[in-house]
Amino acid sequence: MNASQLSELTRRSHRQVVEPGKTLLDAEQPTSTYSNVLAGVVKLSKMLPDGRQQIVGLQFAPDFVGRPFSPESSLKAEAVTSTVLCTFPRQLLERMISESPELEHKLYLQALDELDDARDLLLTLGRKTARERVATFLLMIARHSPHAEGSEDGGTGFELPLTRAEIADFLGLTIETVSRQLTKLKGSDVIRVEQNRRIRVPDMELLEAETGD
Amino acid sequence: MNASQLSELTRRSHRQVVEPGKTLLDAEQPTSTYSNVLAGVVKLSKMLPDGRQQIVGLQFAPDFVGRPFSPESSLKAEAVTSTVLCTFPRQLLERMISESPELEHKLYLQALDELDDARDLLLTLGRKTARERVATFLLMIARHSPHAEGSEDGGTGFELPLTRAEIADFLGLTIETVSRQLTKLKGSDVIRVEQNRRIRVPDMELLEAETGD
DNA sequence: CGTTCTATTGAACTGAGTCAACAGATGTGG
DNA sequence: CCACATCTGTTGACTCAGTTCAATAGAACG
Structure with missing residues (x-):
C-alpha cells in the first residue's frame, strides 16, 4: 500500500x-x-x-x-x-x-486465520460435550480480552461480550444448557460468576483442562 | 506467475x-x-x-x-x-x-471458498438434525461428482468417496446414526442405495428439501 | 417501583449414542 | 472355486446428554 x-x-x-x-x-x-x-x-x-x-x-x-x-x-x-x-x-x-x-497479502493472512478459527469451532461443534464447549468458549474470550486482569491473587477476570442466547448460538446449544454448564463449572470451582457477564478464573490451567483439548 | x-x-x-x-x-x-x-x-x-x-x-x-x-x-x-x-x-x-x-490471489480466492465451506459445515454441525446432516452430505457429494449421470430415467447416480465411519466423522455423528438415516431416507424414497457406496437420487429436489436449507 | 429483558432452575421428554449381535463384501490361500 | 477370515455396514434394545416446556428470579430501565 x-x-x-x-x-x-x-x-x-x-x-x-x-x-x-x-x-x-x-x-x-x-x-x-x-x-x-x-x-x-x-x-x-x-x-x-x-x-x-x-x-x-x-x-x-x-x-x-x-x-x-x-x-x-x-x-x-x-x-x-x-x-x-x-x-x-x-x-x-x-x-x-x-x-x-x-494489502492482499494481509487479507490473505487474515482469511487463513479465520479458516483456522472456523475449523477449531468445527471440532468443538462436532465432537465436544456441552461442558467442554462452554469451557472452550470461556477460554477463547479470556484470551481475547484486552484488560483481562493478570494473575494476581484472584486469577484472571474478564467480561463476556455475548448474552447467554448468543453463547448458545455460537456453541450449537440452548440457552438453558449454557446456563447449566456455567453453574456446574462454578460448582467445580473452575470459574466464578460475578454479576452474570463478569467471569473470574482462579486458575487458567484448570479451565484449559476442561476444554477437551 | x-x-x-x-x-x-x-x-x-x-x-x-x-x-x-x-x-x-x-x-x-x-x-x-x-x-x-x-x-x-x-x-x-x-x-x-x-x-x-x-x-x-x-x-x-x-x-x-x-x-x-x-x-x-x-x-x-x-x-x-x-x-x-x-x-x-x-x-x-x-x-x-x-x-x-x-498466484497469491488465486490462493486467497481458494482460502475464501474454503472459509465459506467451513462455515456452511458449522451451520450443519451446530444446528441440523442427523437426517438433515446426511441429506446435506449426499447433496454435496452429488454436486462434486464428476460423472454423476444426468437426469435420465433413474435420476442422478454417484459413488460415495467416504466410508460410513468417515461420513460420521464429517457430520459429527456415529456410524450407526449415519447408517440408520441412510436407511430412513431410502424408506422415504429420497435415495436408493445400490451396493453400499453407490447412491441413486430419483429426484434431486426431494433431496434438497431434506437438507433443512 | 412496576415493566421488561436476561438468566437460572426444575421436571419430563427425546434424538442420538452405546453396546451388542448379525449380515454382506472383499480378500486369501489351500 | 470354495471355506475362512476380516472388513464394512446394518439393525435392535437400552441409555443418557441435551432439549423442551414451564416457573421463577435477578438486572436494567424508564
Whole structure:
C-alpha cells in the first residue's frame, strides 16, 4: 500500500461507533461496504429458513469484516458490543486490492486465520460435550480480552461480550444448557460468576483442562 | 506467475498417485510440502487427545492442500480415495507466492471458498438434525461428482468417496446414526442405495428439501 | 417501583449414542 | 472355486446428554 492509496483510504473511509445489534452485512442484500473493527466485537452468523441460527465466527479488533470478490456473502454480520468501525466502499477496497499486493497479502493472512478459527469451532461443534464447549468458549474470550486482569491473587477476570442466547448460538446449544454448564463449572470451582457477564478464573490451567483439548 | 516460474514449478514439482489412507500432512511434524489435488478426494481432520475426531474439510480437484505461512497446521490431510497429486517443496511455493501476486490471489480466492465451506459445515454441525446432516452430505457429494449421470430415467447416480465411519466423522455423528438415516431416507424414497457406496437420487429436489436449507 | 429483558432452575421428554449381535463384501490361500 | 477370515455396514434394545416446556428470579430501565 503506497502513500497515495493510504491517503485516499483515510479520506474516503468513514469512522463510526455502532451500538449492539446493528447489522453491518446481511445475507440478502449485496455487500456494499467493508469495515475494519477498531474496537468491540462483531458476530458472523448463518440462519436456516425455519429460524435456527448459528454464529460461525467472532471478529475482534483489528479484524476486517467483509467478503471480497463475492457480491453476496450468505452471512450476517452484527455488532455484539458497542463497536468502533472504519468503513469504506466496496469498489475502493477491491481497486486497492488489485493495486496493492501487500494489502492482499494481509487479507490473505487474515482469511487463513479465520479458516483456522472456523475449523477449531468445527471440532468443538462436532465432537465436544456441552461442558467442554462452554469451557472452550470461556477460554477463547479470556484470551481475547484486552484488560483481562493478570494473575494476581484472584486469577484472571474478564467480561463476556455475548448474552447467554448468543453463547448458545455460537456453541450449537440452548440457552438453558449454557446456563447449566456455567453453574456446574462454578460448582467445580473452575470459574466464578460475578454479576452474570463478569467471569473470574482462579486458575487458567484448570479451565484449559476442561476444554477437551 | 511468469514463464520461468512456471517452468521451475513444473520441473521441481512431483506428480504422484497415492492410495486411500496415505497421509499428506500431519498435525505433529512441520509442513514440508504442498500439493495440488489433480484427481480424487482428500480429507482434512482434527483430533482431540482422547481420540475423538472431526473431518473439517474435503478437498476435491483442483484444490490446493497446505497451509502457507505457518510451520505447522494442527490439521491432518489424508487421501480418502486413490488420488493424483502434484507436490512441491514448501520453500519453492513460498518464494513463488512472494514473487507472484497472481498466484497469491488465486490462493486467497481458494482460502475464501474454503472459509465459506467451513462455515456452511458449522451451520450443519451446530444446528441440523442427523437426517438433515446426511441429506446435506449426499447433496454435496452429488454436486462434486464428476460423472454423476444426468437426469435420465433413474435420476442422478454417484459413488460415495467416504466410508460410513468417515461420513460420521464429517457430520459429527456415529456410524450407526449415519447408517440408520441412510436407511430412513431410502424408506422415504429420497435415495436408493445400490451396493453400499453407490447412491441413486430419483429426484434431486426431494433431496434438497431434506437438507433443512 | 412496576415493566421488561436476561438468566437460572426444575421436571419430563427425546434424538442420538452405546453396546451388542448379525449380515454382506472383499480378500486369501489351500 | 470354495471355506475362512476380516472388513464394512446394518439393525435392535437400552441409555443418557441435551432439549423442551414451564416457573421463577435477578438486572436494567424508564
